[in-house]
Amino acid sequence: MASRALIHLKLVTLGDPAQLSGGYLYQQRMAAEAPAHGAQLAFVSIPRRRFPLAIGDSGAQLRRLGPTDAVLLDSIVAAMAAPWLRRIGRMAPVVAVVHQQPGGVDAGPLWSAIQRRLDLIAYRRVTAVIAVSDFLANELRGLGIDASRITVIPPGRDPAQEQPVVPTGDLRSGRAVAAICVSNWTRNKGLHWLLEAAAVLNPATVTLHLVGETAVNPAYSRAIRARIARDDLRKRVVVHGRVRPAELAGMLQGADLLVHPSRHESYGGACAEAMAAGLPVIASRVDNLPYLIRDGIDGILITPGDVPKLAAAIAVLATDEARRKQMGASARSRAMARPTWNQSADRFFAAIRGAIAGAAPGS
Numbered sequence: 001m002a003s004r005a006l007i008h009l010k011l012v013t014l015g016d017p018a019q020l021s022g023g024y025l026y027q028q029r030m031a032a033e034a035p036a037h038g039a040q041l042a043f044v045s046i047p048r049r050r051f052p053l054a055i056g057d058s059g060a061q062l063r064r065l066g067p068t069d070a071v072l073l074d075s076i077v078a079a080m081a082a083p084w085l086r087r088i089g090r091m092a093p094v095v096a097v098v099h100q101q102p103g104g105v106d107a108g109p110l111w112s113a114i115q116r117r118l119d120l121i122a123y124r125r126v127t128a129v130i131a132v133s134d135f136l137a138n139e140l141r142g143l144g145i146d147a148s149r150i151t152v153i154p155p156g157r158d159p160a161q162e163q164p165v166v167p168t169g170d171l172r173s174g175r176a177v178a179a180i181c182v183s184n185w186t187r188n189k190g191l192h193w194l195l196e197a198a199a200v201l202n203p204a205t206v207t208l209h210l211v212g213e214t215a216v217n218p219a220y221s222r223a224i225r226a227r228i229a230r231d232d233l234r235k236r237v238v239v240h241g242r243v244r245p246a247e248l249a250g251m252l253q254g255a256d257l258l259v260h261p262s263r264h265e266s267y268g269g270a271c272a273e274a275m276a277a278g279l280p281v282i283a284s285r286v287d288n289l290p291y292l293i294r295d296g297i298d299g300i301l302i303t304p305g306d307v308p309k310l311a312a313a314i315a316v317l318a319t320d321e322a323r324r325k326q327m328g329a330s331a332r333s334r335a336m337a338r339p340t341w342n343q344s345a346d347r348f349f350a351a352i353r354g355a356i357a358g359a360a361p362g363s
Contacts, residue, residue: 004038007349007356010065011072011097012058012081017043020213020242021184022269023076023099026132026155033345039352046077054080068092070356073126075099079118085125093127093359095352101139101287105188105264120144128355130348133267135288151351155269156341157276164246168254173207175236177256177318180279182248182270184213185221190261190284190304192224197261197311199232205318208237209255211248252277256324257317260284263304268292275299276335280327282313298331 011017011027018028027043034041044065046058058080065071071088073081075098081088088094102123103116120143123129129150131137137152171178183189191210198208214221228237243251252258258274260283265271268289271281275292281299283289295301300313317324339347 004353007039007069007353008067009034009039009041009070009072009352010044010068011041011074012044012046012061012065012077013074014046014076014080015048017045022155022267023074023132025269026099027074027097029156029341030345030348033341034349036342037345037349039349041072046080055083059084062088065091070095070127070352072097072352073122075119076104078122079115082118082122082125085122089125089127093355094125095355096123096126096129098123098129098131098136098140100266101136101264102143106186127359128351130351133288134291136266151347153344153347153351154338155267155272156339156344157272157335159340164249165253166244166246166250168247168250171207171209171251171254172256173238175204175207177206177314177324178209178254179206179257179259179314180209180211180251180255180274181259181261182211182274183260183262184216185224186216187220188263190263192227193261193305193307193310194259195224195227195233195237196307197314198236199230200307200311201315201318203236206236206314208259209240209251210237211240211243211251214239214241248273249277252279255279257282257299257314257328259310259314260289261302261304261310262286262289265289272335272338275331278328278332280317280324280331282310282317293331294334297327298334299327 031041044061046061049057058077062084071092071094073094073096078096085094102119103112123145131150131152132154134152137150140150141147181194185191198206252274258279258281260271262284265287271283271292274281281293283293283301284304285301286304293299302309302313
């Protein structure tokens with residue numbers, strides 16, 4: 001087989017590319033897989049600044065990109081980059097890597113509307129679009145983005161035998177089950193609903209473990225910590241903060257279920273990872289989560305913000321061990337049918353090579 005020509009890529013993102021959230025983790029894995037797929041992928045970070053200053057920062061960074069075979073545009077900076085894409089597109093093909101719906105999920109109504117408009121302008125100007133979920137692809141098609149330019153490439157999974165694990169002790173702490181929630185502390189992730197659901201349950205039902213960055217939104221973080229400190233939750237909730245992948249793998253093996261009560265979820269990587277570990281998932285019936293989790297088979301789906309239903313779902317899986325194990329086995333079987341990271345990277349870099357070839361003069 002003839003060797004592939006090495007391609008040099010620059011991925012434009014926002015802030016620190018080593019952040020632990022779904023979109024950033026996807027990009028980190030693709031960067032790690034790049035050499036095995038005949039590519040070099042370097043990150044270009046735009047500082048976190050308020051709109052419209054961020055547009056100027058984006059333009060300055062994009063003008064200094066230097067030689068590259070293609071520019072990969074993280075959806076988190078699509079709105080900021082939109083005014084500059086015609087100019088950049090004359091230098092190299094631009095591929096949007098879309099991890100969130102146009103307009104985002106955490107901004108207020110006015111900025112969401114502005115961002116949505118600019119996001120769509122960006123996606124119409126790029127050479128190709130990679131969407132990380134069927135939900136996002138359907139959303140983009142519905143908003144007028146040409147379906148022929150969209151490729152769905154979901155996050156991968158690690159082969160089970162290659163996952164490093166740091167063993168954990170007893171996560172139940174004497175209660176019926178240990179539930180884990182893997183989310184950064186933002187309002188979109190619904191941690192406040194989860195705490196209220198845990199508070200109404202019998203204290204012997206569940207020990208709740210919270211994994212994720214706690215300082216993303218300082219005001220929200222203070223509110224969550226204050227709620228945990230109240231008498232009805234004290235000693236029933238364990239805050240772990242950021243943990244290494246090997247530690248998380250061990251926690252998933254030691255837990256009984258994962259709870260993920262988001263308001264919006266473009267993919268749901270934490271849910272997919274928990275399913276691969278054999279855990280049933282209680283999650284919101286929104287966005288991409290019904291594509292991942294079959295209600296009543298791999299877990300339980302609820303309406304976002306329905307605290308009584310969330311509490312009832314936890315109670316059902318806490319008291320019915322047979323059902324919990326059956327759902328966990330089904331979840332694992334479904335997760336194992338999904339692509340590995342290497343397979344996702346095959347498609348990712350093939351899509352980028354296709355965009356480069358399609359943008360070449362005379363193609």
